[in-house]
Amino acid sequence: MSPPPGRRVAAVDRAWAGRYAALLVSGVRVPPVDVVRATVRAVVTGRPDTPYGALLDPRRLRWVPVDPDRVEEHLDRVVVAGPDPRPGQEEAALEDLTRGHEEDLPVRVTVGPTSLGCTASHMVGDAVTTALLLRSLLLGDPGPVLRERRLDAGLLGRAALAQTRTHARDWARLAVQRRPVGAGPRGRGAGPPDRVDAGPGSGTRLVGTRLEPADLAAVSRWRNAHAPGAPLAAALATLSARALVDAGVPLDTSGLFTLVDLRRYLVGLPPGTAVGGNLAKAVRLPCDLLDPRAVGSALAHVVASGRPVPATVLGAVGALLRPPSAGGGPGAPLRLTFNTVPGLPGSDTLPWLEGRRGRYVGAGFPVAPDGLSLVAHRLRDHLELTASVAPGTVPAELVRDALRSLVGGTRPGGPPL
Numbered sequence: 548m549s550p551p552p553g554r555r556v557a558a559v560d561r562a563w564a565g566r567y568a569a570l571l572v573s574g575v576r577v578p579p580v581d582v583v584r585a586t587v588r589a590v591v592t593g594r595p596d597t598p599y600g601a602l603l604d605p606r607r608l609r610w611v612p613v614d615p616d617r618v619e620e621h622l623d624r625v626v627v628a629g630p631d632p633r634p635g636q637e638e639a640a641l642e643d644l645t646r647g648h649e650e651d652l653p654v655r656v657t658v659g660p661t662s663l664g665c666t667a668s669h670m671v672g673d674a675v676t677t678a679l680l681l682r683s684l685l686l687g688d689p690g691p692v693l694r695e696r697r698l699d700a701g702l703l704g705r706a707a708l709a710q711t712r713t714h715a716r717d718w719a720r721l722a723v724q725r726r727p728v729g730a731g732p733r734g735r736g737a738g739p740p741d742r743v744d745a746g747p748g749s750g751t752r753l754v755g756t757r758l759e760p761a762d763l764a765a766v767s768r769w770r771n772a773h774a775p776g777a778p779l780a781a782a783l784a785t786l787s788a789r790a791l792v793d794a795g796v797p798l799d800t801s802g803l804f805t806l807v808d809l810r811r812y813l814v815g816l817p818p819g820t821a822v823g824g825n826l827a828k829a830v831r832l833p834c835d836l837l838d839p840r841a842v843g844s845a846l847a848h849v850v851a852s853g854r855p856v857p858a859t860v861l862g863a864v865g866a867l868l869r870p871p872s873a874g875g876g877p878g879a880p881l882r883l884t885f886n887t888v889p890g891l892p893g894s895d896t897l898p899w900l901e902g903r904r905g906r907y908v909g910a911g912f913p914v915a916p917d918g919l920s921l922v923a924h925r926l927r928d929h930l931e932l933t934a935s936v937a938p939g940t941v942p943a944e945l946v947r948d949a950l951r952s953l954v955g956g957t958r959p960g961g962p963p964l
Contacts, residue, residue: 553604553611556670559698559825559859561608563669567648567912568677569753570891571641573632573662574903578687580658584626587656589689590680591618591625597697597823598653598671599680605650608670624649629657629664637906638933640664642753645912656684661900669825674909674922675808676823678891685897691821698824703859706812710853751912752943755933756951763930765954770839777843780887783923785839786953787932788883791919792837794949796941798919799880800836804829805846806886807855828855829884836883881940884920895927910935919946 556564577583591600591613601610602621613621627647632640641664648655648666654677657664663685667677676695683692696702758766763779770782784803791798806827813822832845849855891907899905907926914920914937924931932950936943 553601553609556603556608556610557699557824559703560670560672563825564605564608565913566669567645567666568669568674568909569641569645569648569664569666569912570674570677570681570907570909571632571637571644571662571664572681572685572897572905572907573637573640573659574900574905575661575663575685576898576900577658577661577663577685580626580628582687583656583658583663583684584622586684586687586689587626588618588622590683590692591621593689593693594695598668599692601653602651603653603668603670610653624652625654626656626658629659631659631662632906634904637908638753638755638910641908641910641933642751645751645753654680661903669911672824673806673808673827674888675810675826675891678894678909679821679823682893682897692823695821695823696816698822698826702813702816702822703809703856705814706809707856709814710812710856750938751914752936752938753908753910753912753933754936754943754947754950755908755910755931756947756953757906758930758932758954760928762954774839774843777839778846780885780923781839781843781846783887783930783932784842784883784885784921785837787885787921787950788836790949790953791883791946794945794952796919796945796949797880798836799882802831802833802845803836803842804831804882804884805849806830806884807850809855809859811850812853812856827886828859830855830858879917881919882917884918886920886922888922888924891924894924907931908933913937916940921950 594600595612598610601612603609604611644655644657644664644666647657652668653671654665654667663681665677665681665684671677679695680692683689766782766786767779769786770777770779774781788798788800792800806829809826809828810822816822830849832842832849834841834845836842888909894907907924908931909922909924910933911920911922912935914935916937916939918937919940920935922933924933932953934946934950936946
């Protein structure tokens with residue numbers, strides 16, 4: 548019996564099975580569709596070791612290389628033309644793009660007159676990986692993607708060894724505390740739900756708001772007055788949580804999940820090396836979500852502890868050995884995932900159009916039935932705050948209005964901005 552075609556999805560990436568990332572940039576100079584297609588073709592043919600030149604077998608979780616004679620047919624599915632989003636409706640446009648993603652495609656690129664959207668299987672890589680591809684497409688330059696180093700066991704292993712001297716004892720405690728393989732569904736505090744019973748077009752709603760410089764200044768003043776020394780991310784997480792609770796969203800305020808970028812832990816790479824793949828590890832931070840000092844302390848501790856490195860290794864092993872859990876289910880308090888992106892690679896140097904209100908929105912989908920995900924993406928002159936809302940939980944419009952009120956007025960139980 549011959550082995551199945553293609554190569555197995557890497558263990559680190561299998562943990563992201565069934566999840567997708569989406570990015571949309573508007574108000575930019577966009578090359579013609581045939582130029583974007585040529586850039587994708589160069590990536591597909593130039594990096595056969597990456598998922599870009601393959602199709603996903605979702606049942607076996609294998610990347611099946613595209614036959615060289617069918618590359619153009621593959622590009623017909625990957626690169627499509629589409630309209631620009633209506634001003635102020637970028638999240639809705641991104642939501643539409645998520646419905647068009649097909650399960651076996653690694654990425655799908657939608658080219659508008661002054662916008663470019665990209666949806667990708669999360670098994671291809673994290674938001675940094677997708678952003679590098681998007682920027683290459685906008686500039687018509689496949690070079691950065693062709694030169695990208697992909698995460699492998701060697702890179703991850705060296706990062707773990709480098710952290711062992713300081714954190715080995717703490718990591719041993721972490722391993723002991725994890726539930727054994729086959730122990731059944733995990734408790735609600737143990738980790739984010741792994742399984743979502745839906746494909747790409749799952750009905751996930753995307754809503755958000757844009758914080759202008761004056762809004763960010765107000766958030767900074769509030770942070771300086773009530774949590775001096777805490778990162779701006781802590782203030783944003785707390786203010787978002789307070790706004791959601793005030794709006795009636797049933798939020799679990801005993802902690803949050805966040806993605807920690809493992810690139811800070813990598814060693815032995817030349818300066819400036821771009822590393823693609825899934826280097827963002829979700830970790831739970833037990834803390835009072837309504838207290839920015841507690842959130843700031845938890846964020847600082849998890850990064851300094853190096854805990855995301857062994858958690859990634861253990862998660863990869865778990866993805867191979869145990870079935871995923873489904874979380875708490877509908878009706879449970881929503882568990883917040885709050886991710887901050889100081890600036891995706893090259894986002895400040897994109898070919899923005901003069902006089903246009905540029906937008907750069909991103910989100911993950913689908914969302915588990917007891918989850919609510921927020922992404923805060925800092926750009927040069929503003930911040931994008933985008934929420935992914937699971938169907939059947941709370942009205943997306945309620946979440947949108949809460950986020951839009953984040954810097955306006957006072958919050959019950961908290962000081963005014």
